Amino acid sequence: MQEVITKYQQPNARGYFGxxxxxxxxxxxxxxxxxxxxxxxxxxxxxxxxxQLNELLDEYVGRPTKxxxxxxxxxxYGKARIYMKREDLCHTGAHKINNAIGQVLLAQxxxxxxxxxxxxxxxxxxxxxxxxxxxxxxxxxxMGAEDMVRQKLNVDRMHLLGAEVRSVESGSKxxxxxxxxxxxxxxxxxxxxxxxxxxxxxxxxxxxxxxxxHRVIGDETKRQIMEAEGKLPDYLIACVGGGSNAxxxxxxxxxxxxxxxxxxxxxxxxxxxxxxxxxxxxGTPGILHGSMSYLLHDKNGQIELAHSISAGLDYPxxxxxxxxxxxxxxxxxxxxxxxxxxxAVKLLSKKEGIIPALETAHAFAWLENLMSxxxxxxxxxxxxxxxxxxxxxxxxxxx
Amino acid sequence: MNRxxxxxxxxxxxxxxxxxxxxxxxxxxESTVExxxxxxxxxxxxxxxxxxxxxxxxxxxxxxYSSDIAIKNGITIDKIxxxxxxxxxxxxxxxxxxxYMNPVLRYGVQEFCEKASxxxxxxxxxxxIPVDExxxxxxxxxxxxxxxxxxxxxxxxxxxxxxxxxxxxxxVYCVSVTGVxxxxxxxxxxxxxxRFIERVRENIIGNPVMVGFGIKSHEDAKRIASNADGFIVGxxxxxxxxxxxxKPEWKQDLYSLVYSLKFRN
Ligand SMILES: Cc1ncc(COP(=O)(O)O)c(C=O)c1O
Numbered sequence: 141m142q143e144v145i146t147k148y149q150q151p152n153a154r155g156y157f158g159x160x161x162x163x164x165x166x167x168x169x170x171x172x173x174x175x176x177x178x179x180x181x182x183x184x185x186x187x188x189x190x191x192q193l194n195e196l197l198d199e200y201v202g203r204p205t206k207x208x209x210x211x212x213x214x215x216x217y218g219k220a221r222i223y224m225k226r227e228d229l230c231h232t233g234a235h236k237i238n239n240a241i242g243q244v245l246l247a248q249x250x251x252x253x254x255x256x257x258x259x260x261x262x263x264x265x266x267x268x269x270x271x272x273x274x275x276x277x278x279x280x281x282x283m284g285a286e287d288m289v290r291q292k293l294n295v296d297r298m299h300l301l302g303a304e305v306r307s308v309e310s311g312s313k314x315x316x317x318x319x320x321x322x323x324x325x326x327x328x329x330x331x332x333x334x335x336x337x338x339x340x341x342x343x344x345x346x347x348x349x350x351x352x353x354h355r356v357i358g359d360e361t362k363r364q365i366m367e368a369e370g371k372l373p374d375y376l377i378a379c380v381g382g383g384s385n386a387x388x389x390x391x392x393x394x395x396x397x398x399x400x401x402x403x404x405x406x407x408x409x410x411x412x413x414x415x416x417x418x419x420x421x422x423g424t425p426g427i428l429h430g431s432m433s434y435l436l437h438d439k440n441g442q443i444e445l446a447h448s449i450s451a452g453l454d455y456p457x458x459x460x461x462x463x464x465x466x467x468x469x470x471x472x473x474x475x476x477x478x479x480x481x482x483x484a485v486k487l488l489s490k491k492e493g494i495i496p497a498l499e500t501a502h503a504f505a506w507l508e509n510l511m512s513x514x515x516x517x518x519x520x521x522x523x524x525x526x527x528x529x530x531x532x533x534x535x536x537x538x539x
Numbered sequence: 540m541n542r543x544x545x546x547x548x549x550x551x552x553x554x555x556x557x558x559x560x561x562x563x564x565x566x567x568x569e570s571t572v573e574x575x576x577x578x579x580x581x582x583x584x585x586x587x588x589x590x591x592x593x594x595x596x597x598x599x600x601x602x603x604y605s606s607d608i609a610i611k612n613g614i615t616i617d618k619i620x621x622x623x624x625x626x627x628x629x630x631x632x633x634x635x636x637x638x639y640m641n642p643v644l645r646y647g648v649q650e651f652c653e654k655a656s657x658x659x660x661x662x663x664x665x666x667x668i669p670v671d672e673x674x675x676x677x678x679x680x681x682x683x684x685x686x687x688x689x690x691x692x693x694x695x696x697x698x699x700x701x702x703x704x705x706x707x708x709x710x711v712y713c714v715s716v717t718g719v720x721x722x723x724x725x726x727x728x729x730x731x732x733x734r735f736i737e738r739v740r741e742n743i744i745g746n747p748v749m750v751g752f753g754i755k756s757h758e759d760a761k762r763i764a765s766n767a768d769g770f771i772v773g774x775x776x777x778x779x780x781x782x783x784x785x786k787p788e789w790k791q792d793l794y795s796l797v798y799s800l801k802f803r804n
Contacts, residue, residue: 154671162672163669163671163672164640164667164668164669164672165667165669166596166597166666166667166669166690166692167666167669167670167689167690167691167692167695167699167703167714168597168692168694168714168717168718170669170671170695170699171694171695171696171699310603311593311594316594320594320596323596324596324597324599324719327596327597327717327718327719328717328718328719330694330717331694331717424645425644426641426644426645427639427640427641427644427667428594428641429594429596430667435641437641437645439645440615440616440642440645440646441592441641441642441643441644441645441646442592442593442610442642443593443594443641
């Protein structure tokens with residue numbers, strides 16, 4: 141049964157969310173993660189840091205983003221009222237910039253002039269390249285060779301923004317391998333380089349810090365829904381790759397017991413097809429990229445290649461906090477297939493005039509399962525994490 | 540006495556011990572036992588047997604490559620234990636297993652430590668387990684008399700070095716440069732290494748120290764390990780195998796390098 145959480149305080153001082161998280165990195169990186177931990181701690185208590193961050197979120201990113209009532213989608217299902225949290229309206233087209241801006245400010249405080257990042261869909265790469273352009277920092281983005289093809293538009297954007305994009309040819313040539321290469325760069329250049337991780341993954345303090353930079357999504361949503369409906373929502377839905385848009389959206393609601401929280405993973409061809417990215421649904425705990433969390437791996441502990449039509453969800457791991465929320469039952473996780481996500485792209489485009497990112501479409505696709513179980517007096521909010529321009533190539537091929 | 544500790548006890552004062560890393564199951568499953576024994580005959584004092592992992596994030600291209608091949612060859616932890624058992628029938632050379640935590644975790648930490656010890660393994664190096672996280676395996680390693688060997692790097696503080704010393708047994712592994720594994724230009728390494736080893740000597744007093752990363756010749760070893768108890772070579776061996784396997788003389792090429800690393804040409 142679901143554990144009732146009245147006081148949610150995670151992670152602990154060692155960076156553990158329940159049994160997940162930690163700092164499983166080579167000794168060379170320990171000074172870097174320690175320094176980051178200390179600087180983040182200081183910065184988060186520093187009014188001048190917070191006011192600088194808030195000003196940028198306001199004037200540059202375009203926050204607060206709107207909470208839009210989806211009237212025609214609501215009509216379509218004829219049940220609960222559906223709202224969309226419009227992270228697609230953020231500068232650069234996805235939530236990722238909330239975190240990239242926050243980390244660039246930290247890098248500046250720490251005097252680091254060189255920024256590295258990994259990217260899957262290219263949204264985090266674009267957000268990081270954007271923030272680096274804005275602050276005049278050198279930016280190197282690692283991206284899997286396969287992702288560079290399917291997210292070509294974002295590769296071009298990063299180049300235009302002045303970033304160097306390094307193609308990663310190892311393994312599955314996707315996000316996992318881009319992350320390996322970024323970590324190797326960090327190990328080699330740890331003295332002058334700041335690694336901006338793009339999701340709630342990696343060693344402590346990243347999962348906590350990235351969540352906190354994104355919690356603005358959930359904080360705004362809470363205010364906006366109270367204004368619009370005068371009550372808390374009954375359901376929250378977000379897609380989960382590493383889990384940053386979901387964690388930022390969910391976090392301020394975790395202690396609100398009446399809110400049903402649902403994370404949607406990418407099933408790929410199907411959770412039992414062997415070509416999936418449904419980490420919580422199909423995985424078991426393990427250690428990858430600096431933390432203990434659920435993983436897709438074989439019986440020998442070798443990491444399996446994930447598959448999703450969506451580059452941003454095509455990852456065999458997940459943030460440690462999601463693993464904890466999965467085990468405790470506070471958040472329910474489900475998975476939708478590539479085809480279901482494509483159907484959702486079409487539906488949202490026709491009904492609401494919003495072409496969502498393929499990642500985001502996974503969250504909307506769950507409405508097909510959920511809506512018939514809801515009632516007209518209930519409220520559902522979907523986090524619209526990003527817009528679909530970057531995916532037009534893939535979408536056209538699958539129409 | 541543990542074979543590693545025994546080895547350091549027997550070491551002559553001016554001798555440098557040579558520890559050699561090879562990836563288990565590379566270039567094929569059949570050769571690993573034989574090349575370990577052959578390397579011992581040609582001067583190896585200790586062996587680090589790499590347990591391949593699909594995502595070796597502290598390793599450069601060379602060890603990524605050998606790990607991929609070994610996984611394709613079907614290497615597993617059980618097969619590595621069988622290799623150690625075979626080696627033990629013919630040799631008392633210290634054998635250290637080196638690898639990432641996930642395969643060990645998946646195997647079962649307790650079972651892994653018990654079987655490793657029973658097979659004749661003498662120690663463990665787990666590069667993604669810093670001292671801060673080693674309680675994930677410490678209890679079972681200690682119960683099975685398996686020393687944990689921690690790493691220190693040029694950017695490790697004095698306090699971190701002392702911590703690594705207190706949490707290691709056998710020796711402490713000094714990473715000569717901040718970077719991933721791989722053969723480098725020896726000069727690149729030597730410039731800053733002296734000061735680093737000096738600091739290591741001030742802080743690490745409970746264990747011998749071995750220095751590794753970037754050593755590919757006797758000259759590199761002499762220079763880089765001048766103030767250490769020994770040196771570690773890995774990628775240079777893998778590269779040599781890569782260049783000559785499967786020519787008939789590939790093992791001889793490997794042994795020539797091994798011999799020259801320890802004794803010069
Ligand atoms: C629009 C969008 N949504 C979601 C994701 C998935 O990441 P996360 O699970 O960290 O939010 C991405 C990643 O690239 C993305 O671009």
